[in-house]
Amino acid sequence: MRKDICAIYAPFHPLTPKYSYKGIFMLLILHPNIQESDPAFKKTMSHLQQLSGVKVKQHEVSGQLQSLREIYLLGDTHALDIEEIESLPAVEKVIRISEEYRILGRHKTQGGRSGFHYQGLAFDQESLHIFAGLCAVDNPKHVEEMLRALQANGLNCTRMGAYKPRTNPYAFQGHGKDCLPWVFDLAGKYGIKVIAMEVTHESHMQEIDQALSDAGRPCGVIMQIGTRNTQNFELLKAIGKQNDYPALLKRGFGITLNESLNAAEYLASEGNSQVIFCLRGMKSEFGAPHRNMVDFAQVPTVKRLTRMPVCIDPSHSVGSRDIAPDGVLELCHATAQGVLAGANMVLVDFHPAPTKALVDGPQALTLNELEPFLKDMEIARKAYLERVTVWQDA
Numbered sequence: 001m002r003k004d005i006c007a008i009y010a011p012f013h014p015l016t017p018k019y020s021y022k023g024i025f026m027l028l029i030l031h032p033n034i035q036e037s038d039p040a041f042k043k044t045m046s047h048l049q050q051l052s053g054v055k056v057k058q059h060e061v062s063g064q065l066q067s068l069r070e071i072y073l074l075g076d077t078h079a080l081d082i083e084e085i086e087s088l089p090a091v092e093k094v095i096r097i098s099e100e101y102r103i104l105g106r107h108k109t110q111g112g113r114s115g116f117h118y119q120g121l122a123f124d125q126e127s128l129h130i131f132a133g134l135c136a137v138d139n140p141k142h143v144e145e146m147l148r149a150l151q152a153n154g155l156n157c158t159r160m161g162a163y164k165p166r167t168n169p170y171a172f173q174g175h176g177k178d179c180l181p182w183v184f185d186l187a188g189k190y191g192i193k194v195i196a197m198e199v200t201h202e203s204h205m206q207e208i209d210q211a212l213s214d215a216g217r218p219c220g221v222i223m224q225i226g227t228r229n230t231q232n233f234e235l236l237k238a239i240g241k242q243n244d245y246p247a248l249l250k251r252g253f254g255i256t257l258n259e260s261l262n263a264a265e266y267l268a269s270e271g272n273s274q275v276i277f278c279l280r281g282m283k284s285e286f287g288a289p290h291r292n293m294v295d296f297a298q299v300p301t302v303k304r305l306t307r308m309p310v311c312i313d314p315s316h317s318v319g320s321r322d323i324a325p326d327g328v329l330e331l332c333h334a335t336a337q338g339v340l341a342g343a344n345m346v347l348v349d350f351h352p353a354p355t356k357a358l359v360d361g362p363q364a365l366t367l368n369e370l371e372p373f374l375k376d377m378e379i380a381r382k383a384y385l386e387r388v389t390v391w392q393d394a
Helices: 039-048 082-086 140-152 176-189 202-214 233-240 257-269 296-305 314-318 330-340 367-393
Strands: 025-030 054-062 067-075 091-097 116-118 121-123 129-133 157-159 194-198 220-225 247-250 275-279 310-312 345-349
Touching: 025 039, 039 054, 039 067, 082 091, 129 140, 129 194, 129 367, 140 157, 140 176, 140 367, 157 345, 176 194, 176 202, 202 220, 202 233, 220 233, 233 257, 247 257, 257 275, 257 296, 275 296, 275 345, 296 310, 296 330, 310 330, 314 330, 314 345, 330 345, 330 367
Parallel strands: 129 157, 129 345, 157 194, 194 220, 220 247, 247 275, 275 310, 310 345
Antiparallel strands: 025 067, 025 091, 054 067, 116 121
8 A cells, every 4th residue: 555645535624523423434545646537547436426325526646756646435435345446447445434633644544654745855754854944024134144044054944924913913913925025035045945934814825826936936835824823714724725835734722632633634624635733832821931831742642643744833832042050942952852752843933133033032043053953953853763763672
């Protein structure tokens, strides 16, 4: 069975109990690179469309090496004979799905690695990418200084906030589409492959797409969904209905992990299974003096329940530059804990001049701290891999 298949498509709201009973879905994995014009595909679809009480959905996943096509049978599939369905000419494998997180879940009958490829990079549960950058884009000078430092340290990913939802209506809300042309131009100049950029409305995604097109698409963008929008289902549907841009979904700060994972499933149920899940701390006074209660111990939990790559956001979890007695920033201690637990992506605030930052300056690391930060994370990553080896050999 191929390793990079997606799981089952769920066209209904994932929180609706009506659709949670067992056996309702069946996933058909087709032979690699099969096309709709192939006789085997036509014969298979003709048979499936005659099934009583079953709705047929298609989904195509573009992998790095091949195109993968899947068919989802929705409805009462209890009576269907798996061997009969598997004998259809275009079908390679049939899987019944009954667990939660039907698309993104880690189902027993699937196995294999998770994730996706984007801009030549692998985003899965085995990789680690550092997205260091500006929480909010302020001016071209600071953006260029940031990107130059990333290139000098061998990094090709960053975070850049153009749209900034704020609790205070009078606070800086971001430059929006006005900054996109020079941000993307500078990204191309300094070899940035992927930018994580928060969007709060469907129109922002359209503005980003247009600006990338105008700039000649020098880089890619991961559409970041902030904690305030974790259950903004109209935004989730809009991002889920397109496949050009992956999504980075932050955990909701006031809801359970299960509710946040279902929000990620909502994205995938619309067709976009290129989803990264981000732990960014829970809003609770129990986390004080940190900005939020750090939840990085749940990195392996999310990886066990789903096949999503897991990101951590230490900047918005810790929210300060406080230094521990050992001389290490508490933010760096928290980041290392997440990497030691197997995090696949780190979203962290840096700024050339934190005192001049328009958003979250007090928690941003300086460019002088970028090199030691990366060395620290390299140590943590090496320790994680060694820990995994210990338990694999046990």
